[in-house]
Amino acid sequence: MTDEIVIDVKNLTKDYGNNRGIFDFNFQIKKGEVVGFMGSNGAGKTTTIRNIMGFLKPDAGKITVCGLDAWKDAEKIKKYIGYIPGEIAFPDLKTGTLFLQSQAEFLNVKDMSYANYLIEKLQLDPTANLKRMSKGMKQKTAVVAALMANPDILILDEPTTGLDPLMRVAFIEILEEEKSKGKTILISSHMYEELEKICDRVILIDKGKILNIANMNEIKNRNVVDFKIEFNNESDYKNFKKLKYNVIRDQQKYNQVTISINKSKLTNLFKDLTAFDVKFISEVKYTLEKHFSKITNKGGK
Amino acid sequence: MISKPLFKQSCKANAGTWVFVTAIICFMLAILILVLGNINVNGIRQSMTDMFITDAVESTIDKQSMTYYNLTEKALTNYESGKNNLTIALNLIGEENRTQLSMGYDSLIQAGYTESEAREYLTNGKSDDEKLLINTFISYYIMEGNDISENKIKDYVLTNICNEVYEQVKVTEGEESANYAKLFIVKAINDFISSSSDNAKEFATMYIPQVLKGIFYQQFFEYNGNTIYIKDYYSENEISNMSSSAIISYRAEMDVKEQQIRQELMQEEGYDSLTEEQIELEVANRLNKYSNQLIANKTGTLIEELPIEVATALQELGAMDIYSLVIGSIYFRIAGLLLPLIYIIMTANNLIASQVDTGSMAYVLSTPTKRITVSITQMVYLIASLFAMFVFTTITGLICLFIVGSGSITISYVDMLLFNLGAFITTFAISGICFLASSWFNRSKQSMAVGGGISMFFLVATILGLFGSSVMPQAIKIQAMDYFNYVSLISLYDTVAIMDGNIKFVWKLAILLGVGIVTYFISIKKFQKKDLPL
Incomplete structure (x- = not known):
């Protein structure tokens, strides 16, 4: 990852009225970075992506992609972008093969070897009739179409919807491969696990506003760990609580506590625990979902 | 200015309709000329x-x-x-x-x-x-x-x-x-x-x-x-x-x-x-x-x-020219225009609005293809397909005229060429309107309703106006229905003037040509500027 900024969104506003739309978006995506858009339906993920693609004209603000204005030079920025639209509808062509050939012509792609590799990887049968394809098949075809020109930037609007869990894994693998090649990826989803896996940063959008931009590094490598500890008898439970650990959740009914502890103090914890009759101890993982729910709860208050 | 793969796509997507419509209108024209030329439709009139x-x-x-x-x-x-x-x-x-x-x-x-x-x-x-x-x-x-x-x-x-x-x-x-x-x-x-x-x-x-x-x-x-x-x-x-x-x-x-x-x-x-x-x-x-x-x-x-x-x-009935009425005023302005109009309504919608509505336009616009290139390519396809359609009817018409011989039919080869040229320019103008509707709206049904509605209104007005037009013999003419001719764009396609060799049909066609050029121009401008939900 370099510091070169590939996508720069400044004060982007697209107002559809009635508080719908997106308002004053600001974020930057660096070269080689994988950024996720997180948000419920109607939050503004697709609108943002359409603005970046130059399909919509911003009401205010400016988007530059590789130094080019996304609206004015819409066709120029497409040289660097591979795009999977949120709604999959193909042109009126007979088979997937014809469609991919046509896309190759649009993209001026002569060498189909990478496309064929993708087809194999996704186990796609492109000779099938485009209109009779299942949603998953269509999605795979769209993935191939977006990636076959080997673009520097990938903009993917909910690319995994319709894929079965196995294919989702295959797709994530492909993305990781692209990431390792230094591609910049912008991916929207409403599934935390997907974004957790590949993203460097995740932008949380709700009701047209950016609530938080989470750095996955910080979430994955926190110096604080949460443990859930249950004791076999009540006296141990009470005695443990007397030690000055940071209890974040207390369930007396089960003789259970959840504590938050700095990683450097882990040895101390285990030393202390040897004195008690512990039923079980487990780490409570800090996920993106937790992180965001914390933020939205705060926001809600 | 023209995207080759998009043009190919449009051809493949609309070829079926085109072939069907072209075949039918050629067939209709052939039947009309051959039947009218070989049986004595003027029997009653002659007697x-x-x-x-x-x-x-x-x-x-x-x-x-x-x-x-x-x-x-x-x-x-x-x-x-x-x-x-x-x-x-x-x-x-x-x-x-x-x-x-x-x-x-x-x-x-x-x-x-x-x-x-x-x-x-x-x-x-x-x-x-x-x-x-x-x-x-x-x-x-x-x-x-x-x-x-x-x-x-x-x-x-x-x-x-x-x-x-x-x-x-x-x-x-x-x-x-x-x-x-x-x-x-x-x-x-x-x-x-x-x-x-x-x-x-x-x-x-x-x-x-x-x-x-x-x-x-x-x-x-x-x-x-x-x-x-x-x-x-x-x-x-x-x-x-x-x-x-x-x-x-x-x-x-x-x-x-x-x-x-x-x-x-x-x-x-x-x-x-x-x-x-x-x-x-x-x-x-x-x-x-x-x-x-x-x-x-x-x-x-x-x-x-x-x-x-x-x-x-x-x-008047005795002096009436059945051929010019049936071929000129009924076939070229009504019967033979109906299917091309349906083709135009469907195709114009397919070329832009439908692709924006379903979202398949995203695949074109996510490649380095300018919006203006998309517009112009689709426009060229629509116009060229209409032109090709009337090339076929022209050939059919000329061959059929040749078969029946010039003796019994009052329509000359030049008339046939001008009829087809006029029909092409008329459909060009109407296709401009439909293309504009297609470029203006993001929803197929709106584009179809407006483009199709206007086109069909013109056709229906022409049918009603026929009963008030000068080609109708006094016996069945209803003067008041002539008003319909004033609200139909197709009235500018003056087949009577073509038959009579009256040069006024030229400026009328020039107006139609103008309508087509203006509507296509606005279409391209509009598509360049509008928001696309892709």
Whole structure:
């Protein structure tokens, strides 16, 4: 990852009225970075992506992609972008093969070897009739179409919807491969696990506003760990609580506590625990979902 | 400016509809031309025309026969009686008196008297009968001198009668006809003299048909802008027979009427005080009036007897050009336009709005393809496909015209080319409107509703307007429906002007061309600027 900024969104506003739309978006995506858009339906993920693609004209603000204005030079920025639209509808062509050939012509792609590799990887049968394809098949075809020109930037609007869990894994693998090649990826989803896996940063959008931009590094490598500890008898439970650990959740009914502890103090914890009759101890993982729910709860208050 | 893969895509996506529509409109045109060209669609029309023409010819023959019979019969009768009366009068005066009168008249004229003064002087103090005799003689003397041989008398009477005929005809028919009538009568009287007949009526009955058949056979007249030769319709014998029967029936009616008039006269007051001559004069007068009426009645054509509106309607129907109506106004402006319009509505929508609505346009615009390139490519496809469509109908039309031959069909090859060119420009203009709707709206149903709605409105207005247009015969025309023509763009495609060779169709097509150019231009501008939900 370099510091070169590939996508720069400044004060982007697209107002559809009635508080719908997106308002004053600001974020930057660096070269080689994988950024996720997180948000419920109607939050503004697709609108943002359409603005970046130059399909919509911003009401205010400016988007530059590789130094080019996304609206004015819409066709120029497409040289660097591979795009999977949120709604999959193909042109009126007979088979997937014809469609991919046509896309190759649009993209001026002569060498189909990478496309064929993708087809194999996704186990796609492109000779099938485009209109009779299942949603998953269509999605795979769209993935191939977006990636076959080997673009520097990938903009993917909910690319995994319709894929079965196995294919989702295959797709994530492909993305990781692209990431390792230094591609910049912008991916929207409403599934935390997907974004957790590949993203460097995740932008949380709700009701047209950016609530938080989470750095996955910080979430994955926190110096604080949460443990859930249950004791076999009540006296141990009470005695443990007397030690000055940071209890974040207390369930007396089960003789259970959840504590938050700095990683450097882990040895101390285990030393202390040897004195008690512990039923079980487990780490409570800090996920993106937790992180965001914390933020939205705060926001809600 | 044109994206090759997009053009290919559009071709593949819309080829089915295009082939279907093109095949059907070519088939329709072929059937129309071949069927219309090979069966006699003008059968009823032709028989109507024939009926009007034969009616006109027959009434002309009847009228002329009766008129000439009447004229000739009177002239011959007058000639007979005139000759007899003159001979009697000259003999009554006696040779001595004639010599005295002629010398007296000559010396009076030499002494400077005018003709009327001389007559006044010579008849002074004479009885009325004597005055009449003297005047008759002087008139004769001025013309023929003292010679009272039979030939001279014949000449004198002949000349007088001919002059009478001339004056009489000149009043009603003009100088030319009068001169002709005069010559005709001279010949008739000479023929009468040289014939063995001594009955004027019998002679005229025989004589007129014989003379007229030769004249009529060569005659022609104008009917609805066409020159009609009577010889194309009747042989000389037929003309002669028609003439004879017209004269015979005329004579019979006149005889009956004469009896009637005499009886009426006897019933009238003061009949007893009338002299024989006065009675004859009165009878002749009344008969003469009746004769004119009779000739007019007998010779009125069928068309003249109808109310004027009906007559015009029938004549129009006869003069109507079925081919230009069916091919020009019905096929090219309505029937043959329907399917191309449906093609336009569907295709224009498919090319832009439908792709934006479903989102498949995203695949085109996520490649380095400019929006203007997309617009122009789709526009070129739409226009080119329409052009190709009409190239096929043109070829079909020309081949079919060639097969049926130019004889029976009034549409020329040039007309066929112009019809197709006009149809292409019309569809170009309408496709512009549909393309604009397609570029304007993001929803297929809106684009279809607006583009299709406007196009179909034009077509329906043209269908309704047809009933008020000038090509509809008066009999079924509804004038008020002409208003529909003012609200339909298709009215600017003036097939009637093309058929008539009227150059005004050019500027009308130029307007259509303008409509197309403007709507396509706005379409491209709009698509460049608008938000696309892709």
